[in-house]
Amino acid sequence: MCTKTVTKPKAILFDLDGTLLDTAKDLGETLNLILKKLDLPAVSYDDYRPVASHGAMGLLKLGLGDNIKAYDIEILRKxxxxTYQANINLHTRFFDGMRECLKQLQQDQLRWGVVTNKPEFLTTQLLAHYPEFSLSGANISGDTLPVRKPDPAPLTHACKLMDIDAKDCWYIGDAQRDIEAGNRAGMTTLVANWGYTYDPIPVSEWQADYIIEHPLEIIDKYK
Structure with missing residues (x-):
C-alpha cells in the first residue's frame, strides 16, 4: 500500500456491487436458481459472497466447477x-454507513459518481430503486464504452462528464481491477474492504493508496 499524502478530492467515484450496494444475496440466489434447473447442488452464501464482484461468469464458474465444460456457458450467462434482472432488488441494500457517507459528500459539496462493470440495463434498473442515485454526477456501466475496468477509460470518461481532472478524483472499489483502473487513470485509490475482496492476490498487494474498513472512513480521510 502506498503512503500518498491525502488531499481533499474534488470528486469521488465508486464501484457499485460490493462497494456501494450489497448485491451478493440477489446474485448468489440467481446462481442457485440456475443450478437448481441443472439439478446441481446450491452454493452457500459464505461461498458465493466473496465471488459476487466477479459477476455472472465468476459465479457460474463457481457453481458449475468441474462441470463447466458440459454446458454452453454463453447461454447460461444470458x-x-x-433471471437476475427479474430478482434484482429482493435482498440488495446499501452497506452500513454508505447512505450517511453519500449524504455527507453532498453536504461537503463533493461530486460523486458510479463506475461499474455491470451491464447498463441492469445498472439503470437497480439504481432506480434508490433515490440517492439521482444525485450521482455520472453512472458508467460495463458496456457504456467499448472497454471496461481494469481499463481506465470508464473512469476518465466519468471525470470528463463531471468536468473533473482525474488527479483530483478518488476511486473506491472492492476488486483488484478497480484499483488497477484507478491507478492507471492517475486517481487516488481506496479498497472498500467491507466488500467482496476475495482474490488470489492479497488486498495489501493491490497497490491501492488506502485500505478502508467502513464507508464513513471516506469522510475521515479528507476532513
Missing amino acids: EFLS
Missing part, C-alpha cells in the same frame, strides 16, 4: 442475467 439466462443468469435475465
